[in-house]
Amino acid sequence: MQAEGPIKPFPAPAGQDLDNMLLERLSKKPFSKSSIAIRMSMLVLAVLTIYAFSSFDYKDVKLWDALILTIDNLKTMFFEPHLKHFTFTQALYQVSITLGLAFLTTIFGAIIALMLGLLAAGNISSKPLSVIIKGLVALIRAVPTVLWVLIFAVAAGLGSVAAVIGMTFHSISYLVKAYSESFEEIDKGAIEALQASGANWWQIVFQVIIPSSITYIISWTFMRFEINFAVAVAMGAAAGAGGIGFDMFMASGFYFDLSEIGAITYFILIIAICLEIFATQIKRKLKEAS
Amino acid sequence: MKTLLEVKNVSKQFGNGTKALSNIDFTVKEGEFVSIIGPSGAGKSTLLRCINRMIDATSGEIIFDNDHVYKVNKRELKKVRRKIGMVFQHYNLVNRLSVIENALHGRLGYKSTLAGILGLYSEEEKLQAAKVLQILGLEDQIYKRSDQLSGGQKQRVGIARALIQNPKLLLCDEPIASLDPNSSKVIMDHLRNICSSMGITVVVNLHQVDVALKYSDRIIGVNGGKVVFNGTTQNITSNDIHQIYGSDEGKLIFDLGGSHAG
Numbered sequence: 001m002q003a004e005g006p007i008k009p010f011p012a013p014a015g016q017d018l019d020n021m022l023l024e025r026l027s028k029k030p031f032s033k034s035s036i037a038i039r040m041s042m043l044v045l046a047v048l049t050i051y052a053f054s055s056f057d058y059k060d061v062k063l064w065d066a067l068i069l070t071i072d073n074l075k076t077m078f079f080e081p082h083l084k085h086f087t088f089t090q091a092l093y094q095v096s097i098t099l100g101l102a103f104l105t106t107i108f109g110a111i112i113a114l115m116l117g118l119l120a121a122g123n124i125s126s127k128p129l130s131v132i133i134k135g136l137v138a139l140i141r142a143v144p145t146v147l148w149v150l151i152f153a154v155a156a157g158l159g160s161v162a163a164v165i166g167m168t169f170h171s172i173s174y175l176v177k178a179y180s181e182s183f184e185e186i187d188k189g190a191i192e193a194l195q196a197s198g199a200n201w202w203q204i205v206f207q208v209i210i211p212s213s214i215t216y217i218i219s220w221t222f223m224r225f226e227i228n229f230a231v232a233v234a235m236g237a238a239a240g241a242g243g244i245g246f247d248m249f250m251a252s253g254f255y256f257d258l259s260e261i262g263a264i265t266y267f268i269l270i271i272a273i274c275l276e277i278f279a280t281q282i283k284r285k286l287k288e289a290s
Numbered sequence: 291m292k293t294l295l296e297v298k299n300v301s302k303q304f305g306n307g308t309k310a311l312s313n314i315d316f317t318v319k320e321g322e323f324v325s326i327i328g329p330s331g332a333g334k335s336t337l338l339r340c341i342n343r344m345i346d347a348t349s350g351e352i353i354f355d356n357d358h359v360y361k362v363n364k365r366e367l368k369k370v371r372r373k374i375g376m377v378f379q380h381y382n383l384v385n386r387l388s389v390i391e392n393a394l395h396g397r398l399g400y401k402s403t404l405a406g407i408l409g410l411y412s413e414e415e416k417l418q419a420a421k422v423l424q425i426l427g428l429e430d431q432i433y434k435r436s437d438q439l440s441g442g443q444k445q446r447v448g449i450a451r452a453l454i455q456n457p458k459l460l461l462c463d464e465p466i467a468s469l470d471p472n473s474s475k476v477i478m479d480h481l482r483n484i485c486s487s488m489g490i491t492v493v494v495n496l497h498q499v500d501v502a503l504k505y506s507d508r509i510i511g512v513n514g515g516k517v518v519f520n521g522t523t524q525n526i527t528s529n530d531i532h533q534i535y536g537s538d539e540g541k542l543i544f545d546l547g548g549s550h551a552g
Contacts, residue, residue, distance in 0.1 A: 189380050192378070193376065193382035193448075196376040197395065197398060197399050199399055199406065207407075211387055212385070
């Protein structure tokens with residue numbers, strides 16, 4: 001049989017008539033429930049915003065003057081930074097205390113969370129145990145770190161002990177969720193294969209689970225370390241845990257030294273950027289390895 | 291020859307009420323190569339996993355090497371399991387570990403918990419692993435990461451892991467379903483060789499009737515959770531095969547003439 005001729009081209013466009021027909025179709029966009037809901041809530045939000053601005057009690061603050069003064073303060077803070085109540089070396093030492101607080105709580109949290117994460121992962125633990133642990137850590141996670149520190153301050157007194165316990169507590173709950181979810185993503189085939197060969201639970205954990213999820217474990221732990229650094233700064237001020245946060249609290253609440261606040265902010269910013277660069281590099285290395 | 295595996299009246303009902311297996315009965319002799327064939331969803335995989343209790347059967351009895359698999363405790367079950375090697379369709383290797391590390395996983399059942407956790411294997415075990423890998427033609431890949439291997443190579447690592455257990459029985463759950471014809475032949479040749487020269491009994495789930503006819507001593511046909519055929523490869527007729535798959539005469543692709551080449 002002879003092959004058929006070349007594939008037929010698309011029919012030539014019918015011109016204006018077709019365009020009009022399609023435009024008409026396009027204009028008949030179906031009016032769904034969700035689009036009504038979105039429009040209604042946008043409208044309500046707009047009305048509330050206008051009402052709120054018109055009903056503010058501004059007291060004697062004049063918007064323009066206040067704005068100028070704020071900018072002036074920011075200028076003092078960031079363009080004329082200086083250290084007055086302590087030296088550069090001391091500041092560096094204080095930053096290292098804050099870093100130490102973050103490091104300690106992350107390590108404590110990671111070790112305990114690794115164990116709990118294994119018990120919370122649905123694929124390698126029993127169902128009820130997994131549900132109980134997951135529920136418990138969700139509850140702990142729902143309360144902010146600062147509150148946990150203040151709660152533990154009742155027993156330990158305001159200071160570094162309460163900060164360490166409280167921050168560890170929240171780190172555990174955060175990391176248990178992160179770890180157990182990465183464990184659950186592991187291909188269950190390899191676990192099955194080792195079960196079938198007579199390996200026990202601990203052997204499966206260390207020969208399958210940990211090797212398969214090590215990159216996730218490291219990147220989540222580092223992520224928590226970054227969070228803990230920020231929290232440790234706040235804890236220095238809020239819970240008297242020491243470190244650069246406490247100096248910042250003194251500079252702002254005690255000496256009203258805007259320039260010093262600026263200098264300390266730069267310190268924290270530089271450390272945070274360094275951590276970020278370090279974290280990105282680790283992640284890139286891990287990605288290359290996998 | 292001695293009977294190695296006896297499956298008596300095994301049924302399996304899943305939680306949602308579907309009956310996967312009903313009253314399965316068969317025996318496997320030492321050194322036999324048995325293929326289980328049947329349509330998808332017939333219960334082949336479930337049947338295989340009931341043998342080493344990866345899935346617990348609802349009722350019935352399985353006797354493997356004089357052990358009542360459903361009457362032993364947890365400790366003894368591990369001992370039963372290490373005498374049964376298992377090979378999977380999707381190879382089930384730990385991708386981030388090297389070929390030899392994956393192969394050595396077969397030894398874990400023999401090791402103490404701590405040695406297993408730390409991955410401490412004796413020189414003997416390492417040498418045995420290297421030997422098995424060499425037999426399977428993987429001696430150049432020993433330290434490669436297993437995710438760098440091709441499908442056929444991965445499956446050979448899977449077989450190596452099972453062989454290192456020194457098993458009496460090899461259960462293969464569709465070992466060639468994800469492989470190209472070339473690698474499939476390599477894998478099936480290895481399995482046949484393991485059976486003939488090492489005397490290890492092989493029970494294999496297959497989708498390819500041709501392959502089953504060519505390699506096995508005996509064929510067990512499963513349909514709807516029941517054994518509908520159980521006999522030697524020589525005695526199977528075209529009619530039997532159509533019955534196993536519940537299809538009309540002439541609607542299947544296979545060739546009885548090609549049986550027993552291996």
